[in-house]
Amino acid sequence: MFVINCPYCGEREQSEFKAGGEAHIVRPKQPTELSDDQWAEYLFMRKNIKGVQFERWVHTHGCRKWFNMVRDTSNDEIKAVYKMGEKPPTK
Amino acid sequence: MKNKYSFFTLLKNAFSYHENWEKAWKDPEPKKEYEVVIIGGGGHGLATAYYLAKKHNLKNIAVVEKGWIGGGNTGRNTTIIRSNYLWDASAGLYDHALKIWEGLSQELNYNVMFSQRGVMNLAHNLQDVRDLKRRTHANRLNGIDAVYLNTEEVKKFCPIINTSPDIRYPVLGGTLQKRAGTARHDAVAWGYARGADQMGVDIIQNCEVKGIKRNGNEVEGIETTKGFIKTKKIGVVAAGHSSVIANMAGLRLPLESKPLQALVSEPVKPIIDTVVMSNAVHAYVSQSDKGELVIGAGTDDYISYSQKGSHEIVEGTLSAILELYPIFSRMRMLRQWGGIVDICPDASPIISKTTIKGLYFNCGWGTGGFKATPGSGDLFAHTIANDEPHKLNAAFNINRFVSGDLVDEHGAAAVAH
Numbered sequence: 274m275f276v277i278n279c280p281y282c283g284e285r286e287q288s289e290f291k292a293g294g295e296a297h298i299v300r301p302k303q304p305t306e307l308s309d310d311q312w313a314e315y316l317f318m319r320k321n322i323k324g325v326q327f328e329r330w331v332h333t334h335g336c337r338k339w340f341n342m343v344r345d346t347s348n349d350e351i352k353a354v355y356k357m358g359e360k361p362p363t364k
Numbered sequence: 365m366k367n368k369y370s371f372f373t374l375l376k377n378a379f380s381y382h383e384n385w386e387k388a389w390k391d392p393e394p395k396k397e398y399e400v401v402i403i404g405g406g407g408h409g410l411a412t413a414y415y416l417a418k419k420h421n422l423k424n425i426a427v428v429e430k431g432w433i434g435g436g437n438t439g440r441n442t443t444i445i446r447s448n449y450l451w452d453a454s455a456g457l458y459d460h461a462l463k464i465w466e467g468l469s470q471e472l473n474y475n476v477m478f479s480q481r482g483v484m485n486l487a488h489n490l491q492d493v494r495d496l497k498r499r500t501h502a503n504r505l506n507g508i509d510a511v512y513l514n515t516e517e518v519k520k521f522c523p524i525i526n527t528s529p530d531i532r533y534p535v536l537g538g539t540l541q542k543r544a545g546t547a548r549h550d551a552v553a554w555g556y557a558r559g560a561d562q563m564g565v566d567i568i569q570n571c572e573v574k575g576i577k578r579n580g581n582e583v584e585g586i587e588t589t590k591g592f593i594k595t596k597k598i599g600v601v602a603a604g605h606s607s608v609i610a611n612m613a614g615l616r617l618p619l620e621s622k623p624l625q626a627l628v629s630e631p632v633k634p635i636i637d638t639v640v641m642s643n644a645v646h647a648y649v650s651q652s653d654k655g656e657l658v659i660g661a662g663t664d665d666y667i668s669y670s671q672k673g674s675h676e677i678v679e680g681t682l683s684a685i686l687e688l689y690p691i692f693s694r695m696r697m698l699r700q701w702g703g704i705v706d707i708c709p710d711a712s713p714i715i716s717k718t719t720i721k722g723l724y725f726n727c728g729w730g731t732g733g734f735k736a737t738p739g740s741g742d743l744f745a746h747t748i749a750n751d752e753p754h755k756l757n758a759a760f761n762i763n764r765f766v767s768g769d770l771v772d773e774h775g776a777a778a779v780a781h
Contacts, residue, residue, distance in 0.1 A: 274673075274674040274675050274676070287674065288674065288676045291665055292664075292665045292666035292667070294620065294667070309766045309767065309768075310766055312766075313618075313765045313766040314616070316709075316765075317618035317709050317765040318616040318617065318618055318765070319607070319616065319617070319618065319619065319620055320607070320611070320616065321607035321617070321619050321620055321621055321667060321706075322607075322611075322667075323605070323607075323608050323621075323669045326667065328666070328667070330666075344666075346621075346667050346668050346669050346670070347669050347670060348670055349668055349670050349672075
């Protein structure tokens with residue numbers, strides 16, 4: 274359990290949020306032209322990183338807005354939080 | 365089997381105050397080269413090595429384990445064994461395991477304390493009733509024992525359940541698999557380790573894999589904290605860390621690793637002589653031979669390797685337990701812990717070859733891998749030895765995520781695992 278700094282509401286308990294998995298997976302521009310392998314890659318294959326990971330969260334029991342988070346999955350330490358559409362922090 | 369455990373060896377060792385028992389397995393340094401290296405010394409990995417040596421006559425096998433054997437999810441699960449899965453592929457896989465469980469203590473000459481005390485799954489709404497009845501029929505068609513119980517029969521089988529119609533999620537019925545039950549999880553790892561060791565398998569503990577060396581599309585060996593080990597075949601059975609190993613080989617898997625928690629109460633006198641699971645409220649409970657209530661909680665929804673989960677998950681489980689078993693209201697919890705489980709999108713495992721020659725994965729068991737340990741080891745050994753899956757694990761290949769032929773047990777299995 275940890276505290277998340279929602280970019281819209283501020284610090285709230287993690288139980289108010291839902292995790293949405295890996296961030297920055299871009300939906301294919303022309304889905305009809307994808308091979309089965311490319312679809313599988315887009316739909317199912319994940320980095321599932323142990324360490325610093327970029328991911329999506331939603332403040333389900335709050336503003337209900339989606340945002341991005343940089344988190345170390347080995348110790349659940351949150352490195353950064355940023356809004357959808359913003360560039361991910363490089364440091 | 366040399367050094368067979370028996371009443372006579374017990375008696376003999378009693379005279380020397382049990383100080384002269386031989387070690388159940390050696391603690392060797394890694395050799396330069398092995399025919400097969402298994403990454404991960406949990407139940408599944410050790411079982412794989414055991415069956416590779418026993419049924420496929422391979423002699424030069426190593427199991428490398430970054431910690432100590434059975435210290436990961438093997439030692440953290442709630443030890444429930446059942447095979448009442450809906451789909452044919454899953455039923456085949458899990459019942460294969462259950463059949464091996466039934467003779468495992470004899471085969472290993474090691475008491476794994478397999479106890480067929482039955483597993484009951486509860487229905488709390490009309491859809492549950494329909495689903496569980498359907499599953500009972502599917503199980504029977506697959507030759508798996510299953511009966512459907514009404515509320516009175518549930519109460520009779522496990523009298524401490526609150527079957528009052530006034531509770532938030534009343535018990536409308538349930539299924540019972542009598543052949544299902546529990547086993548002692550450490551003993552499974554230790555029994556397989558001892559069996560494998562006696563057939564010449566090197567069990568190398570405190571040896572963490574740091575890299576996988578490839579020559580083009582073939583594996584050449586592994587880099588470890590104890591040096592380079594050459595091998596042409598690698599079987600990865602690393603549970604929550606499967607993706608970490610896959611990333612070393614430049615492979616991506618359809619897995620997410622999440623914390624799963626369990627807890628045990630203070631020990632009390634025998635009060636529940638079966639395993640009761642409830643999908644709708646996510647509560648399941650059994651009692652260990654020591655007298656502790658063994659309670660499984662759910663997974664958190666975020667990826668984490670921290671081996672700890674959220675308090676509200678435990679709170680949710682315990683509130684459901686209390687509603688179903690008011691008798692436990694003053695029980696105190698003794699220990700709580702987390703493990704990292706690797707979950708596939710269809711909540712079914714992967715026992716498969718990969719696109720890299722000589723690299724095999726046995727992963728994706730998610731929250732319910734313990735029950736499959738013997739069958740998983742047997743089928744994975746077959747897959748590695750023959751470079752082809754056995755017919756029982758053919759459906760559990762990685763390619764199903766490309767073909768779309770998923771084994772969707774989400775919500776269809778007895779518990780939302």
